[in-house]
Amino acid sequence: MKSIFEKTKGISEKYVGIVGEEYNFNDICEFIPENFVRREAIDLPQLSELEVLRHYKELSDRNFCIEKGFYPLGSCTMKYNPKVNELLANLEGFTNLHPLQSDEDSQGALELMYKLQEKLKYITGMDAITLQPAAGAHGELTGMMIIKKYFETKGESYRNKVIIPDSAHGTNPASAKMCGFDIVEVKSNEKGQVDIEALKALIDDNVAAIMMTNPNTLGIFEENVLEISDIMHKNGSLLYYDGANFNAIMGWTNPALMGFDVVHLNLHKTFATPHGGGGPGAGPVAVVDKLKDFLPVPTIEFDGEKYYRNYNLPNSIGKVRGFYGNFGVLVRAYAYILMMGTNLKLASADAVLNANYIKEKLKNAYDLPYDEPCMHEFVLSGERQHKQGVSTLGIAKRLMDSNYHPPTVYFPLIVHEAIMIEPTESESKEVLDGFIDTMLKIAKEIEENPQEVLKAPQTTPIKKVDETLAARQPNLTYKVNQI
Numbered sequence: 001m002k003s004i005f006e007k008t009k010g011i012s013e014k015y016v017g018i019v020g021e022e023y024n025f026n027d028i029c030e031f032i033p034e035n036f037v038r039r040e041a042i043d044l045p046q047l048s049e050l051e052v053l054r055h056y057k058e059l060s061d062r063n064f065c066i067e068k069g070f071y072p073l074g075s076c077t078m079k080y081n082p083k084v085n086e087l088l089a090n091l092e093g094f095t096n097l098h099p100l101q102s103d104e105d106s107q108g109a110l111e112l113m114y115k116l117q118e119k120l121k122y123i124t125g126m127d128a129i130t131l132q133p134a135a136g137a138h139g140e141l142t143g144m145m146i147i148k149k150y151f152e153t154k155g156e157s158y159r160n161k162v163i164i165p166d167s168a169h170g171t172n173p174a175s176a177k178m179c180g181f182d183i184v185e186v187k188s189n190e191k192g193q194v195d196i197e198a199l200k201a202l203i204d205d206n207v208a209a210i211m212m213t214n215p216n217t218l219g220i221f222e223e224n225v226l227e228i229s230d231i232m233h234k235n236g237s238l239l240y241y242d243g244a245n246f247n248a249i250m251g252w253t254n255p256a257l258m259g260f261d262v263v264h265l266n267l268h269k270t271f272a273t274p275h276g277g278g279g280p281g282a283g284p285v286a287v288v289d290k291l292k293d294f295l296p297v298p299t300i301e302f303d304g305e306k307y308y309r310n311y312n313l314p315n316s317i318g319k320v321r322g323f324y325g326n327f328g329v330l331v332r333a334y335a336y337i338l339m340m341g342t343n344l345k346l347a348s349a350d351a352v353l354n355a356n357y358i359k360e361k362l363k364n365a366y367d368l369p370y371d372e373p374c375m376h377e378f379v380l381s382g383e384r385q386h387k388q389g390v391s392t393l394g395i396a397k398r399l400m401d402s403n404y405h406p407p408t409v410y411f412p413l414i415v416h417e418a419i420m421i422e423p424t425e426s427e428s429k430e431v432l433d434g435f436i437d438t439m440l441k442i443a444k445e446i447e448e449n450p451q452e453v454l455k456a457p458q459t460t461p462i463k464k465v466d467e468t469l470a471a472r473q474p475n476l477t478y479k480v481n482q483i
């Protein structure tokens with residue numbers, strides 16, 4: 001049998017399909033319009049295995065990852081992903097399974113998904129769940145589609161507004177808008193929390209839901225969440241929980257106890273699965289009982305004897321993804337949950353402790369707009385340093401010279417020159433102290449010699465670049481020894 005690679009090398013008379021039948025080239029061409037038929041060999045680079053390996057090794061050497069250094073990227077929960085999870089996700093029974101195989105053939109995979117669902121339901125306190133969405137934002141979209149369909153089915157399609165705090169992640173308004181909702185912003189108060197009086201003033205019959213993150217993107221726990229849930233539910237509205245910050249609360253409380261109706265989790269954050277470079281991720285959506293009929297199909301069920309995919313859900317919003325999400329991510333998350341057990345609660349406690357430790361050590365050298373006890377992350381402002389000649393971007397780049405991945409910068413939008421630090425539970429006190437010392441050193445450098453800081457980074461594979469030029473004339477072609 002010819003390989004696909006050989007087939008692309010030249011147009012031969014006979015094609016051999018992957019199942020072994022022979023196709024005549026002319027027979028195939030009959031179905032393809034003449035202008036789409038390629039008659040010359042495709043111009044693919046012809047490289048040896050060794051050359052390809054060197055290429056990827058070189059790329060990976062240039063990359064920054066948690067195995068290389070501290071990665072305090074706020075709101076992203078860049079915790080350590082245990083390597084044993086990789087071994088499990090690579091088990092042959094999982095990697096060789098095709099999504100179109102029958103339920104009978106896929107009992108092991110379906111069992112894993114079902115059991116993961118049960119764990120996540122327990123952890124969130126919710127009644128039903130889908131593992132289908134491929135990311136947090138995709139979970140938001142799924143959740144908002146569920147809310148929309150729920151109100152349509154109830155005859156309340158006039159509910160066209162979604163309230164979102166001004167501290168929210170940009171994907172929240174984007175997801176709600178994509179579902180056809182109008183976005184109404186609610187202000188934060190001086191403690192960085194939803195302003196209850198401002199919220200009350202926005203409530204009317206047209207409000208479908210509020211989307212909240214708790215702890216919010218400032219790393220602050222919304223202490224009035226029960227009152228908010230009461231206000232919304234009395235109005236017949238629903239509460240959506242953005243679970244991006246779930247690493248702060250595992251086992252201590254849950255969205256159901258806080259009064260939420262729909263929640264997404266970013267498995268690639270809280271549950272230690274890889275999410276560098278855009279994925280693959282997973283954003284399961286869990287709901288309270290009254291919303292379970294609207295979940296995407298198929299749901300994964302167990303009838304007491306066997307696991308199966310259930311397509312019989314007449315009110316379902318339909319499929320939100322081809323096949324069933326990023327299965328390998330689900331395996332890793334399930335392995336992590338089993339490995340951690342009740343220590344998940346300790347992980348959250350350590351994440352919160354680490355964040356508070358760094359915050360207290362840095363709050364005199366940088367501005368801290370919301371000086372409150374924080375949860376798993378906190379937000380500094382580089383306003384003072386900006387006035388001294390170095391913006392937050394400059395601080396981020398200077399950190400790279402000391403082998404630290406920069407924190408999240410310029411988010412949330414309500415903090416000027418924001419520097420959002422999330423250490424996670426994975427790091428030792430020595431690592432935290434090293435980072436604190438570097439941040440203090442940078443603040444001092446900016447006071448004494450800001451020009452020096454502006455030259456950073458100088459120790460990275462790509463040094464300080466002309467950003468205007470890079471944006472105007474992006475060179476995206478890889479060439480060996482180009483840089």
Ligand SMILES: Cc1ncc(COP(=O)(O)O)c(C=O)c1O
Nearest residue numbers: 075135136137169171242244266
């Ligand atoms: C608060 C918050 N919500 C939603 C998202 C979107 O999640 P994802 O990147 O998985 O799509 C993020 C991502 O950082 C986030 O921080």
